[in-house]
Amino acid sequence: MASQSIQSLELKEQDASVREYIGKTLVTLVHGLTLPPPEAHLSLSVKRRANSTSCIISPITGALEAGPRAETTRTYLWPAKTAYEEWKFTVILRILAILDxxxxxxxLISKRDIYYIDPGFFRAQYVVDGVIDDLAYTIGVDREALNVDTLIPRIENADEIEISRVRWVLVIEKEAVFHRLARTAYHIRATAGEGLLVTGKGYPDLSTRLFLRKLFDLASTRIVPLRFYALTDGDPHGIAIMSTYKYGSAAHLHENARLSIPRLQWLGLRVSDIIAVPEVLGDKALLSLTGRDRKKIISMLYNSPVWASDGPELQWRVELQRMLLLNAKAEIEILYECSGGLEGWIERRMFRQE
Incomplete structure (x- = not known):
């Protein structure tokens, strides 16, 4: 009961700060509209999230966070010099009114619900997404504090998650691979013991990351450690997805510390895994990089502290460089054809990483 009371108190205080910010902002704007035209210059300022080149890995939390002086503020005026700035001003104002x-x-309301209130006015879903995230960052709260949610119960409010029999968690990039393992009940019959299969269907949403972090925090009190593994394609997007789970994303720097999984281990798939057993998987196991893949790899190597030469993931960096050098990538599905199939490969890799 005590923990629930503390949690409720924290949520109330957080909601109060949100209402205070929105209320003061709207009152200031309404007051500005009452002034005569020469004096009626309205403005809205929002903090802009830092890009990946301005980020650092926190020595305390191990998560991706904004570096010193990485934060910028953008002010929108009305009347403005350009039609775009006036439109952006009204977009922020409209969303503030909805949040109020x-x-x-x-x-509760979702980003998608907000967009469909007036899709012609908002123009695109990403416009609404960006404003919501910038407003949350400006106020210093997470998105849920704005009552913008996925319309499902917040995982931190759940009464209990029973994981006493769980020995491992496998985070899977692809939904099809997830269903294949689930259909064979691999999470129950694995040699490593019972486990959990989780997928974010590609790049994870906040709910998936929050659920995994909840598991991570619960497991921190156990005598027997809970191992977290990632199974992704051996391509730049797979490695970037894994990094989002372990370190967070540039889009949610102010939330990464409460969402990251510091002990996440990369199970595979690596290009080097395929090269090591060419006689088993054959010459067609590797695919050629696309131009987009190559640009993605170069951007990752040069713009993020995760893959920097002095960063925390030198093996990931080497694997990205290997992809560039060999012009090659690999997909998880190729493991269906190896000895013991996908399940056999996972068993062997888990045993190696214990």
């Missing part, structure tokens, strides 16, 4: 309503009434 849902926070006062205690309702």
């Amino acid at each position: 309503q849902v926070t006062r009434t205690g309702q």
